[in-house]
Amino acid sequence: GKGxxxxxxEAIIRSMSDFKIIAPIREMNLTRTEEVAYVKEHGLDLAYDKIYSIDENLWGRAIEGDVLEDPANEPPEDIYEWTKSADDAKDTPTKVTIEFEEGVPIAIDGEMMGLVDLITKANEIAGENGVGRVDIIENRMIGLKSREIYEVPGAKLLIAAHRALEPLVLTVDELRFAEYMSTxxxxxxxxALWQEPLREDIDQAIDHMQRRVSGKVVMKLFKGSMxxxxxxSPFSLHSVEQIxxxxxxxxxxxxxxxxxxxGLQAANYQKLNR
Incomplete structure (x- = not known):
């Protein structure tokens, strides 16, 4: 009941059906220790001995709970599975070329691949170089602050490459608007407002704006940095001849x-308030 x-x-279910929603975990009001005991009592195996809450998919891993609940505690190394620490990462830099077409990554180092394979490859490359660990304090919807640990190596790499390409092809006003829309x-x-019509409107605006975000970006990764x-890009607005x-x-x-x-108005203000 805290997440x-x-x-x-429930927002998605309500938008698609009139089903009555039953949430046993919330209704039983169990602590995490009680949940683990309940699972073991019913003969089910747990993947982890420690009391962490872990969500995982292609895009990343989210870890919380146990010693991580106190922001003063440094995350133990054993919670990470996709990324090496900066200390243990490769001792030589890795350069990787990401190619985009209309804002979508389509190739790594010249090899064309579908998004699933591409994200998987990006996870491997970035994780080997110690890139992709995030330790933040979030503001949950019910008002609580929560310390969250994420492993998102591929996401970090692809987003950084995309952000490096956009300023080359978008105008300054487009970039400002893109930043606002992104937030x-x-x-x-x-x-939990995926069904909000505004989200669909933003999708349309982004798709239109990304038509020119095509090109290649070379990223250099080394021990946690990139x-x-x-x-x-063939749509570059940068001119070597002009600059x-x-x-x-x-x-x-x-x-x-x-x-x-x-800055005329600011100059006048400063003169009046000296």
């Missing part, structure tokens, strides 16, 4: 008029 998933499950979308999903070291210090086409003196009035 967010109950909101998500709003995440909030809707996190707060950075984009190269990016290219180079050797450019003679742009008359730098013309910028003076823009600078003169930039």
């Amino acid at each position: 967010n998933d109950q909101f998500r499950f 709003l979308y995440a909030d809707l999903v996190y707060e 950075q984009a070291v190269s990016r290219e 180079t210090f050797e450019d003679k086409e742009t008359d730098q003196r013309e910028v003076e008029g823009m600078i003169k009035y930039h």
